[in-house]
Structure formats: C-alpha cells, structure tokens
Amino acid sequence: MAERARGEPPKQRTGTRTSRAGSRPILPGVPVPIPIPVPVPVPVPSSLAPQPNARPAPRCRRQWRRWGLPQDGGAQALRRRRRRSGGGRGEAMLRASLRQVSAALKEGQVTPTELCHKCLALIKSTKLLNAYITVAEETALKQAEESEERYRRGQPLGVLDGIPVAVKDNFNTAGIETTCASNMLKGYIPPYNATVVQKLQDQGAVLLGKTNLDEFAMGSGSTDGVFGPVRNPWSYSRQYKEKSAPKSDPEHEEFKWVITGGSSGGSAAAVSSFTCFAALGSDTGGSTRNPAAHCGVVGLKPTYGLISRHGLIPLVNSMDVPGILTRCVDDAAVVLGSLAGHDPKDSTTIQDAFQPFELPNMPDVSKLCIGIPKEYNAPGLSSEILAVWSKAADLFKNAGAKVIEVSLPHTPYSIVCYHVLCTAEVASNMARFDGLEYGHRSDVNESTESMYAATRQEGFNDVVRGRILSGNYFLLKQNYEDYFVKAQKVRRLIANDFVKVFRSGVDILLTPTTLSDAVPYIEFIKEDNRTRSTQDDILTQAANMAGLPAISVPTALSERGLPVGLQFIGRSFQEKQLLTVAKWFEKQVKFPMIQLEEVKGA
Numbered sequence: 001m002a003e004r005a006r007g008e009p010p011k012q013r014t015g016t017r018t019s020r021a022g023s024r025p026i027l028p029g030v031p032v033p034i035p036i037p038v039p040v041p042v043p044v045p046s047s048l049a050p051q052p053n054a055r056p057a058p059r060c061r062r063q064w065r066r067w068g069l070p071q072d073g074g075a076q077a078l079r080r081r082r083r084r085s086g087g088g089r090g091e092a093m094l095r096a097s098l099r100q101v102s103a104a105l106k107e108g109q110v111t112p113t114e115l116c117h118k119c120l121a122l123i124k125s126t127k128l129l130n131a132y133i134t135v136a137e138e139t140a141l142k143q144a145e146e147s148e149e150r151y152r153r154g155q156p157l158g159v160l161d162g163i164p165v166a167v168k169d170n171f172n173t174a175g176i177e178t179t180c181a182s183n184m185l186k187g188y189i190p191p192y193n194a195t196v197v198q199k200l201q202d203q204g205a206v207l208l209g210k211t212n213l214d215e216f217a218m219g220s221g222s223t224d225g226v227f228g229p230v231r232n233p234w235s236y237s238r239q240y241k242e243k244s245a246p247k248s249d250p251e252h253e254e255f256k257w258v259i260t261g262g263s264s265g266g267s268a269a270a271v272s273s274f275t276c277f278a279a280l281g282s283d284t285g286g287s288t289r290n291p292a293a294h295c296g297v298v299g300l301k302p303t304y305g306l307i308s309r310h311g312l313i314p315l316v317n318s319m320d321v322p323g324i325l326t327r328c329v330d331d332a333a334v335v336l337g338s339l340a341g342h343d344p345k346d347s348t349t350i351q352d353a354f355q356p357f358e359l360p361n362m363p364d365v366s367k368l369c370i371g372i373p374k375e376y377n378a379p380g381l382s383s384e385i386l387a388v389w390s391k392a393a394d395l396f397k398n399a400g401a402k403v404i405e406v407s408l409p410h411t412p413y414s415i416v417c418y419h420v421l422c423t424a425e426v427a428s429n430m431a432r433f434d435g436l437e438y439g440h441r442s443d444v445n446e447s448t449e450s451m452y453a454a455t456r457q458e459g460f461n462d463v464v465r466g467r468i469l470s471g472n473y474f475l476l477k478q479n480y481e482d483y484f485v486k487a488q489k490v491r492r493l494i495a496n497d498f499v500k501v502f503r504s505g506v507d508i509l510l511t512p513t514t515l516s517d518a519v520p521y522i523e524f525i526k527e528d529n530r531t532r533s534t535q536d537d538i539l540t541q542a543a544n545m546a547g548l549p550a551i552s553v554p555t556a557l558s559e560r561g562l563p564v565g566l567q568f569i570g571r572s573f574q575e576k577q578l579l580t581v582a583k584w585f586e587k588q589v590k591f592p593m594i595q596l597e598e599v600k601g602a
C-alpha cells in the first residue's frame, strides 16, 4: 500500500491584487496592450556566454561533466564519474541522464533495485521540498525487482527498464491514491492506469510515486494544492543562497525559498532534485513548461493528439496534454518515444503509429529560419529575461541560421481567451464531482441540493470554485454567444497567426517561457497569486490554444542565481525538428545542474 509524504497545510493568502509588473492589473475581459519593446542594457548572464563560432560543442570530458550527456551511451562516462565521486554505486548515478543510467543498467554497473533504493532515500532526505504527495515505496520496489529479474534472465527489455520515474498526481494510477491535490479526491484509489502510466510500465519504468501540484492543476505556482506548496530545489543552491536569499527576515525565515512554478511543480522539483530520471506533468496553459523553466529542467509539451489523455483527470479537454520533464532534451525524446501514438481510448489521438526517433549527435541549425515573435515581449517581462532571449537569438545567427522578427498579432488576447475557454470547460468537467459518483461526500444531508453544495464547498479550494463560477457564467444562455463563442473565434485567430508564420517559412519560434525567474514564496503569497499565475501563462497558453508542440530549455542563471528557461515552439507533429533545435541550443548554453549535496541539504 502506498505511503504518504505530506507537507504543511496551505498558508493563508493575504494582500492586495497587483500584477507582477507592479502597476498593471490584468482584468478578465480587458485585452492587454503590448508595449513597444524597449531594449534595456543588462549584464549578460555568465552561463549564456556568447558563442561567436557556433560549432557544436566538442564531445569532451568537460562538456560531459557539465551536462552529463552520454559520449558512449554513457557507461564509460559514468564509470569515470563514479571514480571521481569516491566510487559510491548508485549515488553518482542519481545525477546521470536517463540515457546514461539506462546504459549503466545494461552494463550491470548498477541494478534496478539499488537505483530504486537510492531514489527512495533521496526522496526521504529531500522531503522538505514537498515534491511528492504519495511515495509508492512498495510498488516501486516490486517493479524494480521485476525489472532486475528481466536483466538477470536476459529477457527483452523496455526502453525505460529499471528507470525510476514519477507521475503528477492528476494521472490515474491503479492501486495508488490519486488526489489532484484536492480534498475532493483524497483517498481515491483508481481501478485503472492512465494510458501514459501503463505505457511507462510496459517499458519497464519503476513508478516511485505521485507528484504535487496546484489543486486540479489550476495554477502556475504549485502553491495551491491541499498538501501544501512545493519548494524549488534551487532555493538551496549555492548560487541562490549567495546571491539573493533574504539575509535577515527572522519572522519569515522558513519562506526564503522560491516557488517552483506550476502546476507540475512537484514533477519539476523531483527531476531537478535527482529523485527520479523523468516525470510526467500535464500542460493545459503552460503547466509543464513553466515549472521546468523555474526549476532548471527540460519541459516538453507535445502536439495535442500525439499522446493519449485517457486517465489524465481533465482540466480543459481541448487543450490538456501530458507533458514530459527530464534533465536533458535527449531524455525527453526517449520518453516521448515510449508514450506517443494512437490510443483507442482517446479519440483525439493521431491514427498512425508513432515512430520513435533518436536526435542527431551533432544537430545543425544553419539552414533553419528562427522566428522571434515581437508580441512575446509582453508586459511584465523582466529586462534580464529579455537579454537572455536576445542573446539566444544571437547564438542562432552566429550558427548561420536565419533569425527574423515575426508577428503573432492576437497573442495579447490569449489570457482573456484562455480564461473564458478554460473556465467553461472546467465548469463542465467539475460537474462530475457531486458527492455521488466520485470522491468526497459531505455529511450535510438535509436535502440533495444542500449535500451537493456542501460537498463542493468542502471538496474544492477557492481557485477551483472561482473557475467553476466564472465558467458557468460564460455558459449562461444569455452570455454564451458573447463570451464562449467569441473566445472560440479568437482561439482560431490565435492558431491562424501560427499557421501564417510557419507558412511564411519560419521553422521554429523562439520565446521566453516565463516573465521572470521564480519568486520567493513569501512574496508570492503577499500578492494575489491568481493574477500572477494568469499573467505568467501569457507566454505559454497560445501554443495550447493552437495545439502546437513547445519545449522549455534551461538556458541561464539569473542575477539572483535562479534558472531561466527559453521556449521553442514548432509545427504540429514536428517534434523531431523541435527537439533537434532544442538539443543544439542546450549544447550551446551548457546550463549548470544543481549539486546533489545542495539538494540533500534542503
């Protein structure tokens, strides 16, 4: 039976409603004006050093050390790492990439059970991060033993055989509690696996547990779940502590830590803190890419329809996709290969079988056209992120790619449009939680109506109830045309913007993922985090409304010593091209991983 690791209860939010920009409240229904981009001179973060000759980075020991990328499938490099780290079996493995650890498992350098024990121990010692809601220790060890048996007997192996993974707690897992971080579903043990969970297990993955999130994935902070907020592992990094952790704030000592972003913050923190090698998130308006950017990991949102949603507890059916969080782009390609393809249980999935692909070792971007959408220089974008973005564009130019400014003119409407469509679908999706079919049922029983009302009052937090209220308002007969139908039309315009740009010859769009680096929790709860969340999604929502694939790649460390990610958006079902460009970029920027010792001290 699954054992739970839970954090403190959510803290009360206080304070006034202001936007991140500090001055510009964003009201539903009011389109956001786009400012003329003003170039601001800012220091270039050192981890994004200019690369005048954009040759692919040499595949040398130094590069491997920084990135942990495999040179020989990874086994040889892992042996070296183990020697350097004093020979601790498993310990050095934790920082390895999924591909490296897979090679090490095949070479017998480590066994699935050793690896599983190491991950479980690290989950315990990093409990403060609150990344996991449920740690499925028994199930994980059983799966690891089964995998070990397959290795021992020389049986056919899956691509993820013996590799510890984690899954966001809004995917159904047979026999393991699935809560959506909500009182409504506490204690719910699904009788079946989501298709993606089943596919992970079919490939031999070891499921360590279920990761924390905002209630029903509504939010961009991972602060709004019933099991408490998730802490960003980078809060404990040397860089952050030296550069910006508030020095004296005894009253709020425990809130120096920064948020992970969300809503898949638990998954991002789990991958970033080395407790698993890959994790599933979900992405409806940016919930995989946003926390990936804040936690310094790769976050892939695939094309809508490429991966089955069956068993993912729905938020916005027309936009939800399972997301993939890994430590490098190559790993994201491996996980994508094991999840993608038609599912008879989800009629929105592609009909064709998906051909898993390997990314080229030396990606070449010199023949590509990279589009820089000017509207993504949105209100509230920090000057530091603007600088990282423009530096990244220079990298592509220096590599011989054509880099042009493009316009996606309807982007400013995406927040409003998303708000109407999201809440309308939320209102309809949440109707099933009525105290009869699933989850919580109130003791109030004077009448059916009072039971319904009390169940939903006790079961949902105010973010969820707020969205249900807005959604029902937009769906009222007298409002439907003015809001829902109009938003559908705007969604089409937003999608058409992308079509036009890609038809004009642009291969990939390059944008920031978030408006700023992660903020301390204490600051986050002082402001109205819903306004902040809404704003934060402006750079990611449009890809969901257009159904396009997008990936956030960790790029630089901010002045405060926190990760900054950039986003690439590709054409529908062109994941191979998208990931190839992302891999090239990843090799150029050499983003530093956090140290295992720093995380352990969390």
Ligand SMILES: NC(=O)C[C@H](N)C(=O)O
Pocket (backbone or CB within 6 Å): 217, 218, 219, 220, 262, 263, 282, 283, 284, 285, 286, 287, 288, 315, 422, 533, 537
């Ligand atoms: N899962 C998501 O992408 C949700 C999105 N951040 C929202 O609050 O609607």
